[in-house]
Amino acid sequence: MRTRPLKVALLGCGVVGSEVARIMTTHADDLTARIGAPVELAGVAVRRPSKVREGIDPSLVTTDATALVKRGDIDVVVEVIGGIEPARALITTAFEHGASVVSANKALIAQDGAALHAAAVEHGRDLYYEAAVAGAIPLIRPLRESLAGDKVNRVLGIVNGTTNFILDAMDTTGAGYQEALDEATALGYAEADPTADVEGFDAAAKAAILAGIAFHTRVRLDDVYREGMTEVTAADFASAKRMGCTIKLLAICERAADGGSVTARVHPAMIPLSHPLASVREAYNAVFVEAEAAGQLMFYGPGAGGSPTASAVLGDLVAVCRNKLAESTGPGDSAYTQLPVGSMGEVVTRYHISLDVADKPGVLAQVATVFAEHGVSIDTVRQTGKDGEASLVVVTHRAPDAALTGTVDALRSLDTVRGVASIMRVEGE
Numbered sequence: 001m002r003t004r005p006l007k008v009a010l011l012g013c014g015v016v017g018s019e020v021a022r023i024m025t026t027h028a029d030d031l032t033a034r035i036g037a038p039v040e041l042a043g044v045a046v047r048r049p050s051k052v053r054e055g056i057d058p059s060l061v062t063t064d065a066t067a068l069v070k071r072g073d074i075d076v077v078v079e080v081i082g083g084i085e086p087a088r089a090l091i092t093t094a095f096e097h098g099a100s101v102v103s104a105n106k107a108l109i110a111q112d113g114a115a116l117h118a119a120a121v122e123h124g125r126d127l128y129y130e131a132a133v134a135g136a137i138p139l140i141r142p143l144r145e146s147l148a149g150d151k152v153n154r155v156l157g158i159v160n161g162t163t164n165f166i167l168d169a170m171d172t173t174g175a176g177y178q179e180a181l182d183e184a185t186a187l188g189y190a191e192a193d194p195t196a197d198v199e200g201f202d203a204a205a206k207a208a209i210l211a212g213i214a215f216h217t218r219v220r221l222d223d224v225y226r227e228g229m230t231e232v233t234a235a236d237f238a239s240a241k242r243m244g245c246t247i248k249l250l251a252i253c254e255r256a257a258d259g260g261s262v263t264a265r266v267h268p269a270m271i272p273l274s275h276p277l278a279s280v281r282e283a284y285n286a287v288f289v290e291a292e293a294a295g296q297l298m299f300y301g302p303g304a305g306g307s308p309t310a311s312a313v314l315g316d317l318v319a320v321c322r323n324k325l326a327e328s329t330g331p332g333d334s335a336y337t338q339l340p341v342g343s344m345g346e347v348v349t350r351y352h353i354s355l356d357v358a359d360k361p362g363v364l365a366q367v368a369t370v371f372a373e374h375g376v377s378i379d380t381v382r383q384t385g386k387d388g389e390a391s392l393v394v395v396t397h398r399a400p401d402a403a404l405t406g407t408v409d410a411l412r413s414l415d416t417v418r419g420v421a422s423i424m425r426v427e428g429e
Helices: 015-026 028-035 065-069 087-096 106-122 140-146 161-173 177-186 201-215 234-242 306-325 363-373 401-412
Strands: 006-011 039-045 076-079 100-103 152-158 245-255 262-272 284-291 295-302 348-358 378-386 389-396 417-426
Touching: 006 015, 006 065, 006 087, 006 306, 015 028, 015 039, 015 306, 028 039, 028 306, 039 065, 065 087, 076 087, 076 306, 087 100, 087 106, 100 106, 100 306, 106 201, 140 201, 152 201, 161 177, 161 234, 161 245, 161 284, 201 245, 201 262, 234 245, 234 348, 234 417, 348 363, 348 401, 363 378, 363 389, 363 401, 389 417, 401 417
Parallel strands: 006 039, 006 076, 076 100, 262 417
Antiparallel strands: 152 245, 152 284, 245 262, 284 295, 348 389, 348 417, 378 389
């Protein structure tokens, strides 16, 4: 066994970073045995050096992250500061000065993963980021390595714990969106500004990463169609229950039926109660993978938090350190297919549409005509009426999303349609 320690620089010492440092210290003997050499925390870059950080030698703390990654004796840089800059520049600098990188930075990998992988290859270094998607759940490595000999056709997942907690509360207690959000905030599941979660930005970054790995092509954050969940109502859940469904914010990555393109999207959707994802409760994450040979696989567990995310970071750290000792690198970017990323309009899906209409003869016929004119087949219709007003709920068969969107636009122009109360896709069937 090598006796000279592998030196690790930690960029960021918040909830995740401090837990990484703690595990490196308390599990030092186990990590040494698993890696084949000791690992040593050689420096910690922070913004507020005066803050007391239990278990961390104050002499290791610095505000000069650039100088830390430039030292030349650092073997691995662990980046848990998040955001685009300075993380991007620091990672690139780390490669240039001989260090491999472990990152939990979903936004950066989703936006600039291809360039960062190219920089890693240029300098013969590793770039690992298991913690960027779904916290402690082993997901990226199975997609990149365990299923490397298979063909993945679809990835369907709940990849944001905050939104799942909110939707689960609405489903199980009948609470409205704001009430459920307030509860999530009080319990610490939602940030003071929950926009990144509830508007789907966080899940979209993760969808970009998953699609790129699953389909061996380059998918950027800008390629991902995104809808938030702030408009989901108690009435939507009531309709979902009548259909034997619940509602989840889903990240969906699909290979086209002809294999010629891929799509990635994030939006709320009704999903049958019989689907494994329907039973994912509270702030848990789960990802459902459909592969040609392996069939259907499900990965489930805590998707956020200091300890779960640190677990994923440490798993990558062990792998990267082993590669360092073997003077090799692990799997890198695999984008050989270079498949085009299709638009949302090309996606084939189903719609659940709730309309407020005039309660008079001929309305249903008018609505049905609009669907027929746009080539959309109706599966079921439910109508209730009182005092000259009516609610019409239409569930369609599968059709291109562009045709469904065109149908809804045309419905809005009918004099007999007073409003489109709700539109939601139906997935997972």
